[in-house]
Amino acid sequence: MFIQVGKPAPEFSVEAILKDEVTKVSLSDYKGKKWVVVFFYPLDFTFVCPTEIVEMSEKNAEFEKLNAVILGGSVDSIYSHRAWMKDLGQLNYALFSDMNKEMSRDYGVLIEEKGHALRGTFIIDPEGILRYHLVHDLTVGRSADETLRVLGSLQTGELCPANWKPGQKTLGKA
Numbered sequence: 001m002f003i004q005v006g007k008p009a010p011e012f013s014v015e016a017i018l019k020d021e022v023t024k025v026s027l028s029d030y031k032g033k034k035w036v037v038v039f040f041y042p043l044d045f046t047f048v049c050p051t052e053i054v055e056m057s058e059k060n061a062e063f064e065k066l067n068a069v070i071l072g073g074s075v076d077s078i079y080s081h082r083a084w085m086k087d088l089g090q091l092n093y094a095l096f097s098d099m100n101k102e103m104s105r106d107y108g109v110l111i112e113e114k115g116h117a118l119r120g121t122f123i124i125d126p127e128g129i130l131r132y133h134l135v136h137d138l139t140v141g142r143s144a145d146e147t148l149r150v151l152g153s154l155q156t157g158e159l160c161p162a163n164w165k166p167g168q169k170t171l172g173k174a
Protein backbone atom coordinates (compact mmCIF):
# COMPACT_ATOMS: atom_id res chain seq x y z
CA MET A 1 0.00 0.00 0.00
CA PHE A 2 1.27 3.45 -0.89
CA ILE A 3 0.47 6.24 1.57
CA GLN A 4 0.68 9.90 0.71
CA VAL A 5 0.58 13.15 2.63
CA GLY A 6 -2.69 14.95 1.93
CA LYS A 7 -4.63 11.69 1.53
CA PRO A 8 -6.57 9.69 4.15
CA ALA A 9 -4.33 7.84 6.58
CA PRO A 10 -4.76 4.06 6.72
CA GLU A 11 -7.35 3.03 9.28
CA PHE A 12 -6.19 0.79 12.10
CA SER A 13 -7.56 -0.93 15.18
CA VAL A 14 -4.95 -2.55 17.42
CA GLU A 15 -4.48 -3.70 20.99
CA ALA A 16 -2.45 -1.42 23.22
CA ILE A 17 -1.22 -0.98 26.76
CA LEU A 18 -2.25 2.25 28.46
CA LYS A 19 -1.38 2.72 32.13
CA ASP A 20 -0.90 -1.06 32.49
CA GLU A 21 -4.36 -1.80 31.09
CA VAL A 22 -5.01 -3.64 27.83
CA THR A 23 -7.20 -1.56 25.51
CA LYS A 24 -7.93 -1.11 21.82
CA VAL A 25 -6.99 1.99 19.86
CA SER A 26 -8.33 2.91 16.44
CA LEU A 27 -7.77 5.89 14.21
CA SER A 28 -11.54 6.31 14.08
CA ASP A 29 -11.56 6.89 17.89
CA TYR A 30 -10.08 10.32 17.27
CA LYS A 31 -11.80 11.35 14.05
CA GLY A 32 -13.30 14.82 14.37
CA LYS A 33 -11.68 15.21 17.80
CA LYS A 34 -7.88 15.10 17.90
CA TRP A 35 -4.67 15.16 15.95
CA VAL A 36 -2.96 11.77 16.09
CA VAL A 37 0.80 11.25 16.24
CA VAL A 38 1.62 7.64 15.39
CA PHE A 39 5.17 6.42 15.70
CA PHE A 40 6.65 3.02 14.97
CA TYR A 41 9.86 1.68 16.44
CA PRO A 42 11.62 -1.61 15.59
CA LEU A 43 11.42 -3.78 18.71
CA ASP A 44 11.12 -3.78 22.49
CA PHE A 45 14.28 -4.30 24.56
CA THR A 46 16.55 -2.57 22.04
CA PHE A 47 18.99 0.32 22.37
CA VAL A 48 17.75 3.47 20.61
CA CYS A 49 14.02 2.80 21.08
CA PRO A 50 13.84 3.49 24.83
CA THR A 51 15.33 6.96 24.34
CA GLU A 52 12.53 7.87 21.91
CA ILE A 53 9.74 6.20 23.85
CA VAL A 54 10.65 7.88 27.13
CA GLU A 55 11.16 11.29 25.46
CA MET A 56 7.71 11.10 23.84
CA SER A 57 6.22 10.21 27.23
CA GLU A 58 7.99 13.14 28.90
CA LYS A 59 6.61 15.50 26.22
CA ASN A 60 3.08 14.04 26.24
CA ALA A 61 1.58 17.04 28.07
CA GLU A 62 2.90 19.34 25.32
CA PHE A 63 1.23 17.17 22.68
CA GLU A 64 -2.01 17.23 24.69
CA LYS A 65 -1.89 21.07 24.76
CA LEU A 66 -1.90 20.89 20.94
CA ASN A 67 -4.99 18.63 21.03
CA ALA A 68 -2.93 15.62 19.96
CA VAL A 69 -2.73 12.05 21.15
CA ILE A 70 0.44 9.95 20.84
CA LEU A 71 0.26 6.29 19.82
CA GLY A 72 3.57 4.46 19.73
CA GLY A 73 4.20 0.85 18.90
CA SER A 74 6.02 -2.04 17.35
CA VAL A 75 5.42 -5.60 16.17
CA ASP A 76 5.91 -6.88 19.73
CA SER A 77 3.01 -8.23 21.81
CA ILE A 78 1.25 -6.21 24.47
CA TYR A 79 2.77 -8.65 26.97
CA SER A 80 6.27 -7.81 25.77
CA HIS A 81 5.38 -4.10 26.04
CA ARG A 82 4.13 -4.62 29.60
CA ALA A 83 7.30 -6.46 30.59
CA TRP A 84 9.48 -3.75 29.02
CA MET A 85 7.61 -1.01 30.88
CA LYS A 86 8.98 -2.49 34.09
CA ASP A 87 12.34 -1.14 32.86
CA LEU A 88 11.06 1.99 31.11
CA GLY A 89 8.52 3.09 33.70
CA GLN A 90 4.89 4.02 33.15
CA LEU A 91 4.23 5.78 29.84
CA ASN A 92 1.82 8.67 29.36
CA TYR A 93 0.39 7.35 26.08
CA ALA A 94 -0.77 4.05 24.60
CA LEU A 95 1.83 1.61 23.29
CA PHE A 96 0.23 -0.48 20.54
CA SER A 97 0.97 -4.00 19.38
CA ASP A 98 1.15 -4.74 15.65
CA MET A 99 1.91 -8.45 15.92
CA ASN A 100 0.22 -9.27 12.62
CA LYS A 101 2.32 -6.51 11.00
CA GLU A 102 -0.72 -5.18 9.14
CA MET A 103 -0.45 -1.64 10.47
CA SER A 104 3.30 -1.46 9.80
CA ARG A 105 2.70 -2.74 6.29
CA ASP A 106 -0.17 -0.27 5.68
CA TYR A 107 1.99 2.63 6.83
CA GLY A 108 4.90 1.53 4.65
CA VAL A 109 7.43 1.00 7.43
CA LEU A 110 7.63 -2.80 7.63
CA ILE A 111 10.96 -4.38 6.72
CA GLU A 112 9.48 -7.64 5.49
CA GLU A 113 12.71 -9.67 5.55
CA LYS A 114 13.45 -8.66 9.17
CA GLY A 115 9.85 -8.76 10.40
CA HIS A 116 9.91 -5.39 12.14
CA ALA A 117 9.33 -1.72 11.41
CA LEU A 118 11.57 1.18 10.54
CA ARG A 119 11.36 4.33 12.66
CA GLY A 120 8.30 6.03 11.21
CA THR A 121 6.46 9.10 12.48
CA PHE A 122 3.05 10.14 11.14
CA ILE A 123 0.88 13.14 11.99
CA ILE A 124 -2.80 12.76 11.14
CA ASP A 125 -5.26 15.64 11.37
CA PRO A 126 -8.66 15.34 13.10
CA GLU A 127 -10.31 14.53 9.76
CA GLY A 128 -8.06 11.50 9.28
CA ILE A 129 -5.82 13.09 6.64
CA LEU A 130 -2.11 12.29 6.75
CA ARG A 131 -0.25 15.61 7.13
CA TYR A 132 3.29 14.46 7.91
CA HIS A 133 5.26 11.31 7.24
CA LEU A 134 8.90 10.76 8.22
CA VAL A 135 10.74 7.46 8.07
CA HIS A 136 14.39 6.99 8.82
CA ASP A 137 17.11 4.47 9.49
CA LEU A 138 17.08 2.19 12.51
CA THR A 139 20.29 3.72 13.87
CA VAL A 140 18.94 7.25 14.41
CA GLY A 141 16.44 8.22 17.08
CA ARG A 142 13.82 10.85 16.37
CA SER A 143 13.18 14.11 18.21
CA ALA A 144 9.92 14.71 20.10
CA ASP A 145 10.69 18.45 19.95
CA GLU A 146 10.83 18.36 16.15
CA THR A 147 7.57 16.42 16.02
CA LEU A 148 5.98 19.05 18.28
CA ARG A 149 7.37 21.84 16.07
CA VAL A 150 5.93 20.26 12.93
CA LEU A 151 2.56 19.61 14.63
CA GLY A 152 2.37 23.26 15.71
CA SER A 153 3.31 24.37 12.20
CA LEU A 154 0.61 22.22 10.63
CA GLN A 155 -1.97 23.58 13.03
CA THR A 156 -1.35 27.18 11.96
CA GLY A 157 -2.78 26.43 8.51
CA GLU A 158 -0.17 28.85 7.20
CA LEU A 159 3.16 28.71 5.43
CA CYS A 160 5.89 28.19 8.02
CA PRO A 161 9.55 28.79 7.15
CA ALA A 162 12.40 26.46 8.07
CA ASN A 163 12.99 26.27 11.81
CA TRP A 164 9.68 28.03 12.54
CA LYS A 165 8.62 27.84 16.17
CA PRO A 166 5.32 28.71 17.87
CA GLY A 167 4.99 32.44 18.38
CA GLN A 168 7.14 33.30 15.38
CA LYS A 169 5.81 34.99 12.29
CA THR A 170 4.54 32.77 9.49
CA LEU A 171 4.76 33.55 5.78
CA GLY A 172 0.98 33.90 5.47
CA LYS A 173 -1.87 31.72 4.29
CA ALA A 174 -1.13 28.56 2.39
